[in-house]
Amino acid sequence: MKTIAILSSVGGAGRTMLTAALAGLLAVRKHPVLAVECDPANVLGLYGGASDPPRRGLASYVTAEGDGGDAALEGEDGVLWLPWGGAGDDGRGPDAAQAAAIDSILHGQRFWLRDLLSRVDLPANGVVLVDTAAWPSIHASQAIDAAHLVLVVVPPQPLACATLPRLRAELAARNKATLYVANAVSPALQLHTDILVLLRNLLGATLSPYRIHADAGVPEALARNENFCVSAPHSQAAHDMQGLASWLSSWATSEARRTVAAAGGAS
Amino acid sequence: MTRAQPAQALAQFKHMAAQELGVGADAGGRVWLVRLLFRPPRPGQRDWALHWSNALARHMRDELAVGERDGMGVWFRRLFFRPRRRRVRLAADMRKIGQRRGRQRHSLLNGRLAAWLKPVHGVAGGVSRRLEAWLPSVPWQKVSDRVDGWSAQLDRMSHMKTVVLLAALVAALVFWTTPLPLSAQFQLFLMVAAVMIVTRRIPGRWPTMLMVSLSILMTGRYMWWRTTQTLHFVTPVEAIFGYILFSAEIYTWVVLFFGYAQTAWPLNRRPVPLPVDVASWPTVDVFIPTYNEPMSVVSPAVLAAKSMDWPRDKLRVYVLDDGTREEFHRFAVEVGVGYITREEHRSAKAGNINHALTLTSGEYIAIFDCDHIPTRSFLQTTMGEFLRDPKCAIVQTPHHFFSPDPFERNYDTFLRIPNEGSLFYGLIQDGNDFWNGTFFCGSCAVIKRGPLEEIGGIAVETVTEDAHTSLKLHRRGYNSAYLRIVQAAGLATESLSGHIGQRIRWARGMAQIFRVDNPWRGKGLSFFQRVCYSNAMLHFFYGVPRLIFLLMPCAYLFFGLHVFAADGISVMAYVMPYLFIAGMANSRIQGQYRHSFWAEVYESVLAWYTVLPTTIAFINPKKGKFNVTAKGGLIEEEYLDWTVSKPYVWLLGINILAMLAGVVRIFTTQRDEPTTVLMNMFWGMFNVAMLGAAVGVAKESRQVRVAHHVPLRVPATLILSDGKTVACHTENYSTGGLGIVLPVEFKLERGQAIGVSLSRGSMDYYFRAVVARCSGAHLGLKFEDWSYEKERQLIQCTFGRADAWIRWDQEYVPDAPLRSFLEVIDMGYQGVLRLFDACLDAVDAIFVRRPRQPG
Incomplete structure (x- = not known):
């Protein structure tokens, strides 16, 4: 089982959208998939098809003292969804004291998420996708520590470029395998083209060749409660995500094989 | 009142009857009739009676061509008079x-x-x-590897090669000349055929050599038998025809043996990497000669040449405009390439290049025809060879065509069956390369300036200046190299007459070189270089022998001349083995590049037209004029090119008459030798198929487009005005426009603004466009704010890609001689049908004087 954290250094980069899309695409590629939301925004469930923000989820594991086993949802494509949870009545979230308590636990136990995920029983080629809050935050930090691979979503915006060096330094310090992927790229905009050239020079081979094109159909699919890659299979954005999913699939398979081989060699 | 009463009563009666019979108020007469005879079904049951009557009526209407609303009068008339029908075309579309x-x-x-x-x-x-x-399964690959090992061991022993070759020569002489009784000759054939069939399955080069050797042995036996046994003629007329046939056969033997020598061991040269230090790379001038081609053909080539990967300060592109057109001058200035014209227009393309040589100074010269678009990797692929071998004067790459030639278009064989050029660029040039005998082909090649100036520039004595230039270079002891990697692509000739014109020029030029600078005479060439050159020239003399073979069965079928003094059984015993084994060997060597029996088709089409030019050039090399190959034309109407096909119609007629004569002969005068008649008729049938195919090619199928569109398939992204994207493929390209195939049908309005983005590596290039046409999944776009800069970007994303033509030949069907034979026969049959259709059309046009409806 391999864990992939989906990260970005600015908000609105498309992390949750990408997490949800990749979860479905990896499930099609015969990987058992668990999509985890490590973000108090509690929106992953909406991408998974839920109509209301879920009450139970990852937060339940913090507050309900270890018993949140029924918090995960299963989608019709076999993807397991574990949203953040914690929604209250009347559309309210957890109260301030509760949120502070959760944060303090996350601050106190650096490997809390990693330990929790290590208890998940998925087969060797299983993939856990962790959607996080924008970095820097304690939620992103937990996800980085839990991940085998960090997938950094970079929108071609000046702000993303400005905050990228700090994130890179942090990931390098923690010695994490990293793949950067540009999202919402519009070829019509000269700015996007220029920023892509810049990123290519800066990141080299760690920038994925699959840049995900901007597509008005993505928010539209969310509004219609549809899976974008299924409802618009011929869009370029769906093609790009398919490519990225294939890359991740082959990465996960080869990593799993290596882990099994290492374990076999050890015994 | 009194008049209204009966009508009212009738209506009342009708209403009552309808209710009784269960007929609707507005039902037609047929329903009434059915209901009179059959009761309406109970609820829930099917109304079989009405059902059958409907089916019957529909069938009758179809048969008699009566419309849905036609009245009784029409029905009645149709029962006796058939309507005018459109004539059905016999040939398949x-x-x-x-x-x-x-x-x-x-x-x-x-x-x-x-x-x-x-x-x-x-x-x-x-x-x-x-x-x-x-x-147990046979590991053919392992067999091949083991054979390779043995041969390598044998090679290490000194003098072994000479001994083996001498022994083989002695054995071959014995094999050729030993007389055998007929039954033993048949057994020999069966044995050799069995060996061939097994050998065919072993991959590798040595098995190929074995097949070639066996073919040489069987051919030699046939030659010996043919020369010693079959040249006894009774009358002088028979002797004359007999020796004509014999000399045509000698030609085929020579070409067969030369061909084996030429293509036995294709070199498959790989590109040599360039040094890391870019400063040591040489300077290159790119020449793009043009004469009368439109700008839309030339500009992609120029823009692509300018964006080849090479240091900017070491690459200079020149347009050599023999038409001295102001438009081209402006274009050259705008895109930043050199523009060269000359005062005197002598020696066509060769003169044009030689003139430019005096005005430029690059160490190497890359030459492209104005419609050959190079990929960005062209120079980096080819130039390494020069740096490795200082004596290398020419590096040639294949000519690749991304549009179908007339054969492919008119018989729908594009990317299915290798075309005429495949054999030359796929195999012959690669085989020549083994003997250091690669020819310069006029385009898609790089030449070193020093050697070229040493021989006085491009040769101007003949109309095929390219081959002659490389001959001169080889005579001076320079080397040549051939890289069988498609690095440039162009347009094929559009019409059959253009195609034939080009082949006539080649044939004439080769015949001229044969006279002016015969490869067997003069110094400087190795034996096998002489073989390669002379085979290339001999190839173009196929016209006369081909015509002899096409007409020879008639000598017997019409006049009863025995041009082949042997009985049917002996012919079977010697001719069949020779043809069969040679066919198998050739299928093995050439199968990937030319399917069995297709050479006959190609040659039959061109034979008539190359006879005269080659003969004239052979007698007087100075005669005849240069004709430029027209490109970028378009065929708008489907038609049979009568002027081109006329000689073949005559030949076809003669052969068909000969068939009839054969039938008459077999039942009347030649009842004593039916095998001879049948064999001649079989030969004649084969000729009919070939000639049918030749006529069929002349039936030009319509090309739909207005401007010349270049087929082109690369991935693209559409960006619609509402911000959605579509992943799609391009279909074709023309200056300022792009054809797109959508993955699903979309409804797009004409004139709607749209964006299309193409990628080159990791870069996206965006082009603004409007929808020009949209039908189903096919979309035509017209670019907005089009400029040479935009066109350059588009070329870079498409034709200029280094991988643009990689694996272009993977769609070919592998050669299977029997299937190929059937394919050729089918072509011949379709050709005859097309001729028949065209004749009826012509008759129609004369008598009816009414344009035929398209259908």
Whole structure:
């Protein structure tokens, strides 16, 4: 089982959208998939098809003292969804004291998420996708520590470029395998083209060749409660995500094989 | 009142009857009739009576061509008079066949035969599969590897090669000349054929050599027998015809043996990497000669040449405009390339290049025809060879065509069956390269300036200046290299007459070189270089022998001349083995590049037209004029090119008459030798098929487009005005426009603004466009704010990609001699039908004087 954290250094980069899309695409590629939301925004469930923000989820594991086993949802494509949870009545979230308590636990136990995920029983080629809050935050930090691979979503915006060096330094310090992927790229905009050239020079081979094109159909699919890659299979954005999913699939398979081989060699 | 009463009563009666019979108020007469005879069904049951009557009526209407609303009068008339019908075309419509064939890539006849023989095939396949499972499988690859090992060991022994070759020569002489009784000759054939069939399955080069050797042995036996046994003629007329046929055969033997020598060991040269230090790379001038081609043809080539990967300060592109057109001058200035014109227009393209040589100074010269678009990697692929071998003067790459030539278009064989050029660029040039005898082909090549100036520039004595130039370089001891990697692509000639014109020029030029600078005379060439050059020239003399073979059966069938003094059985015993074994060997060597029997088709089409030019050039090399190959034309109307096909119609007529004469002969005068008649008739049938194919090619199918569109398939992204994207493929390209195939049908309005983005590596290039046409999944775009800069970007994303033509030949069907034979026969048959259709059209046009409706 391999864990992939989906990260970005600015908000609105498309992390949750990408997490949800990749979860479905990896499930099609015969990987058992668990999509985890490590973000108090509690929106992953909406991408998974839920109509209301879920009450139970990852937060339940913090507050309900270890018993949140029924918090995960299963989608019709076999993807397991574990949203953040914690929604209250009347559309309210957890109260301030509760949120502070959760944060303090996350601050106190650096490997809390990693330990929790290590208890998940998925087969060797299983993939856990962790959607996080924008970095820097304690939620992103937990996800980085839990991940085998960090997938950094970079929108071609000046702000993303400005905050990228700090994130890179942090990931390098923690010695994490990293793949950067540009999202919402519009070829019509000269700015996007220029920023892509810049990123290519800066990141080299760690920038994925699959840049995900901007597509008005993505928010539209969310509004219609549809899976974008299924409802618009011929869009370029769906093609790009398919490519990225294939890359991740082959990465996960080869990593799993290596882990099994290492374990076999050890015994 | 009194008049209204009966009508009212009638209506009342009708209403009552309708209720009784269960007929609707507005039902037609037929329903009434049915209901009078059959009761309406109970609820829940089907109304069979009405159902059948409807079916019957529909059938009658179809048969009699009566409309839905036609009255009784029409029905009555149609019972006695047939309506005018459109004449049905006998020949199959190639475009429809292509659609129907879909993914299956065989001809219609093959498909039909396969469908008929499906049960047989299924049983045979099952049995053979079971046999294979039962028998131990032979690891053919391992056999091949072991043979390679043995040969390497033998090679290490000194003088072994000489001894083996001498022993082989002695054995061959004995084999050729030993007389055998007929039955033993047949047994020999069966044995050799068995060896060939087994050898065919072993991959590698040595098995090929074995097949070639066996073919040489069998051919030699036939030659010996033919020369010693079959040249006894009774009358002088027979002797004359007999010796004509014999000399045509000698020509084929020479070409066969030379061909084996030329193509036995293709070199498959790989590109040599360039040094890391870019400063040591040499300077290159790119020449793009043009004369009368339109700007839309030339500009992509120039822009692509300018964006080849090479240091900017070491690459200079020149347009050599022999038309001295102001438009081209402005274009050259705008895109930043050199522009060279000259005062005197002597020696066509060769003169044009030689003139430019005096005005430029690059160490190397890359030459492209103005419609050949190079990829960005052209120079980096080719130049390494020069730096490795300082004596290398020429590096040639294949000419690749991304549009179908007339053969391919008119017989729908594009990307299915290798075309005429495939053999030359796929095999012959690679075989020449082994003997250091690669020819310069006028385009897609790099030449070193020093050697070229040493021989006085491009040769101007003949109309094929390219081959002659490389001959001169080889005479001076320079080397040549051939890289069989497509690094540039261009347009094929559009019409059959243009195609034939080009071949006539080659044939004339080669004949001229044969006279002016014969490769067998003069100094400087190795023996095998002489063989390669002379075979290339001899190839173009095929016209006369081909015509002899096409007409020779008539000598017997019409006049009863015995031009081949042997009985049928001995002919079977010697000719069949020779043809069969040679066919198998050639299929092995050439199969990837030319299918069996297709050489006959190509040569039959061109034979008539090359006879005169080659003969004239052979007698007086100075005669004849240069003709430029027209490109970028378009065929708008479907027609049979009568002027081109006239000689073949005559030849076809003669052969068909000869068939009839044969039938008469077999029942009357020649009852004593039916095998001879039948054999001549079989030969004649084969000729009819070839000639039918030749006539069929002249039937030009319509090309739909207005400007010349270049087929082109690369991935693209559409960006619609509402911000959605579509992943799609391009279909074709023309200056300022792009054809797109959508993954699903979209409804797009004409004139709607749209964005299209193409990628080059990791870069996206965006082009603004409007929808020009949209039908189903096919979309035509017209670019907005088009400029040379935009065009350059587009070329870079498309034709200029280094991988643009990689694996272009993977769609070819592998050669299978029997299937190929059927394919050729099918072509011949279709050709005859097309001729028949065209004749009826002509008759129509004369008598009816009414344009035929398209259909």
